Amino acid sequence: MASSCVFCRIYEGEIVSEVLYSDDRAFVIRDANPRAPVHLLVIPTIHLTGTDSRDASFEALLGHLIMLADNVANEHGLEGTGYRLVINKGRDSGQEISHLHLHVLGGRKLESMG
Secondary structure: OOOOOHHHHHHOOOOOOOEEEEOOOEEEEEOOOOOOOEEEEEEEOOOOOOOOOOOHHHHHHHHHHHHHHHHHHHHOOOOOOOEEEEOOOOHHHOOOOOOOOEEEEEOOOOOOOO
């Protein structure tokens, strides 16, 4: 884990946050600055800065993150109305924390992305 990374510090218990789900590969928390009524973050337990990895283990991890995002979205009542999954990569995308994470957004009608 990268000690200066806020997500790594949450995972290690150095920063208190309500962890909604946790397993050996990922954990889920609420976004501290929500952009929708339901705004969850699905975060891998290992420190990855983005989607740059190209090996088979990363592919399996990314699949796990997406399946976990679907599960927590459903647990938060979004299966009927829908939700959005977002991965930001890099400063121009709006990524604020340099640790791969998926945003699960829902609970209201979201604007079309075109």
